Amino acid sequence: MVHRIEREFSFVLNGKPVKVRAPPAYSLLEVLRYELRMTGTKEGCARGDCGECTVLIDGEPVHACLTAMTQVEGRRVTTIEGIDPGHPLVRAFVESGAVQCGHCTPGLIVASYALLSRNPRPTEEEVRDAIRGNLCRCTGYAKVVAAVLRAAGA
Amino acid sequence: MEVLLHDVDVLVPRDLDEALRVLAERRGIKVLAGGTDLLVQMRSGAVQKSDLLDVSGLWELKYVRHEDETIAIGALTTFSEIASSEVIRRHAPVLAEAAETVGSVQIMNKGTIGGNVVNASPAADSLPALYVHDAELKLASLKGTRTVGITEFYRGYKRLDMRPDELLVEVRLRAEKGGEVGHFFKHGLRQGDAISVVNGAVLLDLEGDLVRGAAIALGAVAPTVVRAHEAERALKGRRLREDVMWEAARAVLRSISPIDDVRGSAAYRRELSVNYVFMTLWRIAREVGVL
Ligand SMILES: Cc1cc2nc3c(=O)[nH]c(=O)nc-3n(C[C@H](O)[C@H](O)[C@H](O)COP(=O)(O)OP(=O)(O)OC[C@H]3O[C@@H](n4cnc5c(N)ncnc54)[C@H](O)[C@@H]3O)c2cc1C
Numbered sequence: 268m269v270h271r272i273e274r275e276f277s278f279v280l281n282g283k284p285v286k287v288r289a290p291p292a293y294s295l296l297e298v299l300r301y302e303l304r305m306t307g308t309k310e311g312c313a314r315g316d317c318g319e320c321t322v323l324i325d326g327e328p329v330h331a332c333l334t335a336m337t338q339v340e341g342r343r344v345t346t347i348e349g350i351d352p353g354h355p356l357v358r359a360f361v362e363s364g365a366v367q368c369g370h371c372t373p374g375l376i377v378a379s380y381a382l383l384s385r386n387p388r389p390t391e392e393e394v395r396d397a398i399r400g401n402l403c404r405c406t407g408y409a410k411v412v413a414a415v416l417r418a419a420g421a
Numbered sequence: 422m423e424v425l426l427h428d429v430d431v432l433v434p435r436d437l438d439e440a441l442r443v444l445a446e447r448r449g450i451k452v453l454a455g456g457t458d459l460l461v462q463m464r465s466g467a468v469q470k471s472d473l474l475d476v477s478g479l480w481e482l483k484y485v486r487h488e489d490e491t492i493a494i495g496a497l498t499t500f501s502e503i504a505s506s507e508v509i510r511r512h513a514p515v516l517a518e519a520a521e522t523v524g525s526v527q528i529m530n531k532g533t534i535g536g537n538v539v540n541a542s543p544a545a546d547s548l549p550a551l552y553v554h555d556a557e558l559k560l561a562s563l564k565g566t567r568t569v570g571i572t573e574f575y576r577g578y579k580r581l582d583m584r585p586d587e588l589l590v591e592v593r594l595r596a597e598k599g600g601e602v603g604h605f606f607k608h609g610l611r612q613g614d615a616i617s618v619v620n621g622a623v624l625l626d627l628e629g630d631l632v633r634g635a636a637i638a639l640g641a642v643a644p645t646v647v648r649a650h651e652a653e654r655a656l657k658g659r660r661l662r663e664d665v666m667w668e669a670a671r672a673v674l675r676s677i678s679p680i681d682d683v684r685g686s687a688a689y690r691r692e693l694s695v696n697y698v699f700m701t702l703w704r705i706a707r708e709v710g711v712l
Contacts, residue, residue: 271427292426292473294460313423314461316614318527327501327530333456334531337431337475378526399613400525 278339280305281349295339296320296331299346307347307373311402318401321374322346328381347373350380356418363414367405375401379415388419423464430472437481437561437590443474444586445563450474452588454497455531457524458540482535482590485509492554494592496535500547501526503534512596515622516550518605523547525614535589541579542616544641549622550605552638552646554594560587568593578644600633601626602705606697610684617641618685619693623701625656630711632656635669637698642677642690649676652698661706670699 273288280303289298296313299305299322311319313332320331323345324338331346350357356379359365366372375398382389382397389397394415395408403411431453434440443450453459453473462468476482482497485506492513494503503509504520523529523537523546537547538558548571556571560583574582583589597603603624609615619641626634635656637649655669679690706712 272430290427290429291431292429292460314465315457315524315528318525321527328527329530330457330527333460335431335453335456335460335473335475337433337453338456338477340433381526396613397526400527 274336276336276340278341279343281345289336291335291337293336294332295322295334295336295344298336298339299331305346305348309370309373311370311374316402317371317374318378318398319371319374321377321401323377323381326381326384328378345377347377350376354380356380356383356415359414359418360411363410363417365406365410365414371401371403371405375403375411379418382415383419389415391416422466424466424470426463426470429463429470431475432472433475433478437479437588440474440476440479440588441561441563441586444588447472447474448585452476452539454533454536455499457528457532458536458542476588477533487512487596490596490598492594492596494534494594496538496589496591497533498535500524500529500532500534500537503547504529513550513554513594514597515553515603515605515624516547516594519546519550519607519620519622522605522607522609528614534592538574538592539581539583539589541575541581541645543578543643543645544617544620545646546605546607546617546620546640548646549620549638549640551592551594552648553603553622553624553636554597555636556595557593558589559591559593561590562587566590572648575645597624598626600628602709603636604701604704606701608693608697616684619679619690619697621694621697621701623698623705625661625702625705627661627705627709627711630661630706630709632659632661637669637673639673639677639694639698641684642679642694644678647676649673649698651675656702661702661711663703663712666699666702666706669702670695673698 309319311317322331453475482495484495486493487508500520500523510517537545607620621639624636635653640646651672652669655672679687
């Protein structure tokens, strides 16, 4: 048997301090889903292409699959579970029909949430740029872009 | 089959000195910056599994400074930081344009300029800008610091003038002078989040329509990024007219040796190189009002 190296990591997850033991080269995605059982963050490609595992670290969208646990120590992590279901962005996704199979939805909402926190009145161009790293195979993006613009009050 | 990293240790140095000490003492340990190349490569088996030195928290290597005629960029500066840096937008706008095209927002937030340089993909988007700005790389080790020019740093496909005990600490560029105008270009298979099929940078030093100096670099068309010296010669001392621009654009073919791969054929890359260099020259001529 190959041995497993584990260390303890402390960080703030959706506003609450957490401690977790995990191999230091494991990704935040693996630890969220398999150690902390927070399965809102989806695993798509696990290589940075699809954006499904987008989370915020200190407010900035990054891929949980490309974030080693040592890069999470002491930081603030926000996942889809940390965004209120009544948030205008979430409601706009539902009301605009921007959700079909739903697999890309958490990543898209987290990425758009980061955009709106920084830029509450984005143009369509800015919305498309902010989600260029989030693949959706169902909606053709039109309704997703419409939802983000709707949440921004456009 | 994905390689699992449960038995990989990750060391986190407190400061640069400690990082250099670990690199000197622990043979085979690999530097982890943003991890956007390395974690993917290690999990796919493209890079052999080894312990990691996570330098991503070394804030002392995250900065952009304007020092006289030089822009100094800490190796751990991310592409988001580069794209939004006032100093870079003003004094090296070609690099700011390139930074905005690196993957997605998520990749720009993690990917560092140091990682882009050391990963040494011939399609790396920051490199053409670094070539036209005559970049120098500062490498540090316990033995001291040395500086290598960007063209000397790349000895061949992914062959670098860098020792395993060295850390890239800074990228230094010549600031754009008055009269200089440049642009980055990139052809991907889609608009956002795509690896370049061909990319490049053009930086002209103009006096009216007279070309006093020209620097052109292309990526993804040879084992390393290349300067298109023949094309530069075709421009220098001439007036920026359409026939001159075509002559220069065609001359890039003498500097490149593209191959067929998953993203495009060699013939397609040759065509793209000529057309993009022409379009970029034309765009510059329009912007400065000589066309
Ligand atoms: C989905 C996706 C899209 C991408 N799109 C693009 C794109 O459009 N354009 C582009 O150019 N690249 C792209 N990349 C590649 C990658 O994001 C960039 O090359 C990035 O700059 C790598 O930086 P990093 O900090 O993540 O490097 P890491 O992955 O941490 O390291 C890369 C290599 O450099 C070494 N290294 C890193 N820093 C140092 C240092 N300071 N000193 C010594 N060695 C060091 C590491 O040991 C490793 O070998 C993409 C990657 C992904 C996954």
